[in-house]
Amino acid sequence: MKPRPAFDPQFTIFGHRGAAGCAPENTLLGFHTAIAQGVAWIECDVQAHPEALLLFHDDRLRRTTGARGRLLDTPLATLKTLDAGGGSTIPTLQEALAALQGRVALNIELKAGDAVAERTGEALCRAVEEGWDPAQLLVSAFDHTALQRFCLAAPQIPVAPLFDRPSPRMVEVARSLDAAAIHIGLAVATPIVLSALDEAGLPIHVYTINQPALADRLRERGVSGIFTDYPQRFILRD
Ligand code: G3P
Ligand code: MG
Helix, strand or coil: CCCCCCCCCCEEEEEEECCCCCCCCCCHHHHHHHHHHHCCEEEEEEEEECCCEEEECEECCCCCCCCCHHHHCCCHHHHCCCCCCCCCCCCCCCHHHHHHHCCCCCEEEEEECHHHHHHHHHHHHHCCCCCCHHHEEEEEECHHHHHHHHHHCCCCCEEEEECCCCCCCCCHHHHCCCCEEEEEEEHCHHHHHHHHHHHCCCCEEECCCCCHHHHHHHHCCCCCCEEEECCHHHCCCC
């Protein structure tokens, strides 16, 4: 039986890749910035490098580190010499779990790499054994087969399927995963789709929203939370 994730009953703000608009994305510096801005949830991206699970969004290194090449083809020792922004290194999932335990809840999005679902499942099972509360963890993916494989590896961790386009199978996919939430892109969050998703009876979280007025409109349509690059616009404005 999966626990219910510790979402904000009013409205959940997820710091997208930490606080990607304010600090280097997917870095411990960015995660600490998001926490300082008051978020209770941080979203990050995980890739299964041959030597470690790494928090990194892109396939290529250039945009965030200035280096040439692909993340998954570069030795870990080389990756660890790169500046991912503000002097931060590319963190391993392990490093982030150790740094953040008890300070924030973590939405880990499965991206690329060999056996990313199984390896992340094993890592999170270990994290729970070592004291992470499973209600403070949520794993999501656009690849719903990978999410299914994650559930087999870590049945006690809550999951949320991601959708970047509408599909008539959204509720069915969420049910088949025993999902705790449904995560959708802004283009998917139309009144028609949102009303169809009501049937699932699950929180709907929308990415990536950086304008408070837009978040207010989504909230009026029944959306339960958003991902943002600028958490302070949403948290410190009241
Ligand atoms: O998990 C929400 C969002 O992060 C999905 O898109 O490309 O920013 O990882 P992306
Ligand atoms: Mg992501």
